[in-house]
Amino acid sequence: MSERQPTEYYSNPSHVNAAKTITDALNQVRTLIVVGECTIKYQGRASSELGSGERIIFIKEDGSFLVHRAWDSQPVNWQPPGCIFQTKSTKRGVLLKAIRKKPRESIEILFSKVFIILVLNLRDEAEFIMFGSEEDMQRAVLAKPELIEEGFKPILKEKVVDQGFVDVYGVDNQGRILAIELKRRKAQVQDVVQLLKYLEDIKRKSAGKPVRGMLAAPSISKEASVMIQTKGLEFKTLSPKTCAEVLKLTSSKKITEFI
Amino acid sequence: MSERQPTEYYSNPSHVNAAKTITDALNQVRTLIVVGECTIKYQGRASSELGSGERIIFIKEDGSFLVHRAWDSQPVNWQPPGCIFQTKSTKRGVLLKAIRKKPRESIEILFSKVFIILVLNLRDEAEFIMFGSEEDMQRAVLAKPELIEEGFKPILKEKVVDQGFVDVYGVDNQGRILAIELKRRKAQVQDVVQLLKYLEDIKRKSAGKPVRGMLAAPSISKEASVMIQTKGLEFKTLSPKTCAEVLKLTSSKKITEFI
DNA sequence: GAGTGGATTTCGCAT
DNA sequence: ATGCGAAGTCCACTC
Structure with missing residues (x-):
C-alpha cells in the first residue's frame, strides 16, 4: 500500500515530541501548521512583542513563516520566504526561531502548550491565472x-x-x-x-x-x-x-x- | 468536566459531513482550517482562476478568508474581514462561497476532497506592541x-x-x-x-x-x-x-x- | 462614506 | 544587488 499520505496529525504532544515532530517536518520540507499557546518576539526592521495567547503558525515549503491570530486577515508576525528555523524543547516550553539574513531579522516563539501539529505534503501543480491588472x-x-x-x-x-x-x-x-x-x-x-x-x-x-x-x-x-x-x-x-x-x-x- | 475544548479535528469527512461541520463552525463563529483538494475562482476587483490542487483555507472569527498554497507568504486568494459564507455539499464536492459586498466580490471554492477540518476556539487577549514605526x-x-x-x-x-x-x-x-x-x-x-x-x-x-x-x-x-x-x-x-x-x-x- | 499616506508593506521587473 | 512602481495591495486615520 503506497498511497501518498498528504496529512499527519498530532494532538497535544509533549514538548519534547512537539519539538521533534516540528524538526522532522522541517527537515523533510513539509508544510506545517502548529496551533498552541505562545508568546512571540520579533526583532528586525522593527521590533514587536506579543504576550501569551493561542495562535496558529504556518511554515511553508519555501521557508515562509506566518503567525495568525483568530482575527485579522493579515498575520500578526511573519517572515518572508527563505528563512531558517531552529526548534528545541526547553524547560519553559517549545522554542521556535525563524531567522532571516539580509536584512537580519528573527522571530522567536515560545509555546507553553502545543494543541495540534499538522504536517502536510501538498500536491499543487496548477497555474494561477489573474485578469484585470x-x-x-x-x-x-x-x-x-x-x-x-x-x-x-x-x-x-x-x-x-x-x-x-x-x-x-x-x-x-x-x-x-x-x-x-x-x-x-x-x-x-x-x-x-x-x-x-x-x-x-x-x-x-x-x-x-x-x-x-x-x-x-x-x-x-x-x-x-x-x-x-x-x-x-x-x-x-x-x-x-x-x-x-x-x-x-x-x-x-x-x-x-x-x- | 467543563474544560474548554480549544480544538476539534475531523479527518477525511464525507462531503455531506464536511459541509455540515463547516456550516456549524461558521455559525458558532469559530476559527476554521480546512485542508483539501480544490479549485478556486475569484470575481471582483479583478478575477482569477486556479485549477485543482491541494491547499489550506482559513476562515477567522471576523470573517477573514484566506487560501494558502504550500509556498509564498501571501495567500493566493483571500477576502478581507466581514465577508459572508455559503457552504453546501454538491455532486461535484463541497462548495464554499465567500462573498463581500462593497466592493462586490466573491470567491468560490469547490473541494473535490476534504482531508482535514480543524475547528478552533482560540483564547487570545494579549496586546500586540510594535516599536520602530x-x-x-x-x-x-x-x-x-x-x-x-x-x-x-x-x-x-x-x-x-x-x-x-x-x-x-x-x-x-x-x-x-x-x-x-x-x-x-x-x-x-x-x-x-x-x-x-x-x-x-x-x-x-x-x-x-x-x-x-x-x-x-x-x-x-x-x-x-x-x-x-x-x-x-x-x-x-x-x-x-x-x-x-x-x-x-x-x-x-x-x-x-x-x- | 470618501480621501490620503504608511507598511516589518510584498512582489516582480529592469538596471 | 539595487531601484522603482504596482498591488484584488491592506490598514488606520481624517474629513
Missing part, C-alpha cells in the same frame, strides 16, 4: 486603441521620460501627442501629479508641439477630478473588467508586436 | 531634537501644508526654518520629490525667509542622494532602531505635550 489594461489599449478614442494610434508602450514611464503614449487623430496614465482603481490626486510630471518632461522634449495628457481609470476621486480640470488634462473612464474582456476576445497576452 | 521616529525626534542636530527646536508636529504634511517642522540654531521628512526605510527619489513639494508650499508662505529641507532616514538610494545635492537639500542618517531606543528611555509614547 494594470498591465492587462495596457495590453488591451494597445490591442484596441479605440478603447481610448477613435483614431488613437499608440506609438510606444511605456515611453521613458526623466524618471519613470508613461503607461501608453501615442498620437490622436489630429496628430497631437497623447500621453496616457492608466489606473486599475479609482484615480487619486497623486496619480494626476504623476501624469503632470511626465507631461512636463514630454513637453520639454517635444519642442512646443501640442501634447494631451489623459488619465484612464474606472473612476476618479473628486479632488483628482478638480485637478484634472484645472490643469487642462482629460479623464477617460476605463475599467479593468472591460480590458480583461477585450483581452479574452483578442486572446493575446502578448504585446511584443506593439513594442 | 515612522510615527515612533517622529515621537523620538520631538522628545529628543538633538537626534537631528544641536539646537534644533521643533515647533509643530505635522505642520499642515497644501496637500499633506511635513513630518517634523521647527527652527534651527540660527533661526532658519527646518522642515524634515522622516522615512523608516531607505529614502527613495519619490521621498525627495515629496519633500520638495512641501518646501515649495512652506517657502511660498514664509515670505522669503530661509528654509532648510531635510530628509532623515536610515539610508538613501544613490539617485535620491544625487537629487538631494542638486536641489540644495540635506540628508540625515536616522534609524528607526535608534528612535525606538530613545523612546524606551524617555518612556513616552505620548506626544500630546508637543502639539
Whole structure:
C-alpha cells in the first residue's frame, strides 16, 4: 500500500515530541501548521512583542513563516520566504526561531502548550491565472486603441521620460501627442501629479508641439477630478473588467508586436 | 468536566459531513482550517482562476478568508474581514462561497476532497506592541531634537501644508526654518520629490525667509542622494532602531505635550 | 462614506 | 544587488 499520505496529525504532544515532530517536518520540507499557546518576539526592521495567547503558525515549503491570530486577515508576525528555523524543547516550553539574513531579522516563539501539529505534503501543480491588472489594461489599449478614442494610434508602450514611464503614449487623430496614465482603481490626486510630471518632461522634449495628457481609470476621486480640470488634462473612464474582456476576445497576452 | 475544548479535528469527512461541520463552525463563529483538494475562482476587483490542487483555507472569527498554497507568504486568494459564507455539499464536492459586498466580490471554492477540518476556539487577549514605526521616529525626534542636530527646536508636529504634511517642522540654531521628512526605510527619489513639494508650499508662505529641507532616514538610494545635492537639500542618517531606543528611555509614547 | 499616506508593506521587473 | 512602481495591495486615520 503506497498511497501518498498528504496529512499527519498530532494532538497535544509533549514538548519534547512537539519539538521533534516540528524538526522532522522541517527537515523533510513539509508544510506545517502548529496551533498552541505562545508568546512571540520579533526583532528586525522593527521590533514587536506579543504576550501569551493561542495562535496558529504556518511554515511553508519555501521557508515562509506566518503567525495568525483568530482575527485579522493579515498575520500578526511573519517572515518572508527563505528563512531558517531552529526548534528545541526547553524547560519553559517549545522554542521556535525563524531567522532571516539580509536584512537580519528573527522571530522567536515560545509555546507553553502545543494543541495540534499538522504536517502536510501538498500536491499543487496548477497555474494561477489573474485578469484585470494594470498591465492587462495596457495590453488591451494597445490591442484596441479605440478603447481610448477613435483614431488613437499608440506609438510606444511605456515611453521613458526623466524618471519613470508613461503607461501608453501615442498620437490622436489630429496628430497631437497623447500621453496616457492608466489606473486599475479609482484615480487619486497623486496619480494626476504623476501624469503632470511626465507631461512636463514630454513637453520639454517635444519642442512646443501640442501634447494631451489623459488619465484612464474606472473612476476618479473628486479632488483628482478638480485637478484634472484645472490643469487642462482629460479623464477617460476605463475599467479593468472591460480590458480583461477585450483581452479574452483578442486572446493575446502578448504585446511584443506593439513594442 | 467543563474544560474548554480549544480544538476539534475531523479527518477525511464525507462531503455531506464536511459541509455540515463547516456550516456549524461558521455559525458558532469559530476559527476554521480546512485542508483539501480544490479549485478556486475569484470575481471582483479583478478575477482569477486556479485549477485543482491541494491547499489550506482559513476562515477567522471576523470573517477573514484566506487560501494558502504550500509556498509564498501571501495567500493566493483571500477576502478581507466581514465577508459572508455559503457552504453546501454538491455532486461535484463541497462548495464554499465567500462573498463581500462593497466592493462586490466573491470567491468560490469547490473541494473535490476534504482531508482535514480543524475547528478552533482560540483564547487570545494579549496586546500586540510594535516599536520602530515612522510615527515612533517622529515621537523620538520631538522628545529628543538633538537626534537631528544641536539646537534644533521643533515647533509643530505635522505642520499642515497644501496637500499633506511635513513630518517634523521647527527652527534651527540660527533661526532658519527646518522642515524634515522622516522615512523608516531607505529614502527613495519619490521621498525627495515629496519633500520638495512641501518646501515649495512652506517657502511660498514664509515670505522669503530661509528654509532648510531635510530628509532623515536610515539610508538613501544613490539617485535620491544625487537629487538631494542638486536641489540644495540635506540628508540625515536616522534609524528607526535608534528612535525606538530613545523612546524606551524617555518612556513616552505620548506626544500630546508637543502639539 | 470618501480621501490620503504608511507598511516589518510584498512582489516582480529592469538596471 | 539595487531601484522603482504596482498591488484584488491592506490598514488606520481624517474629513
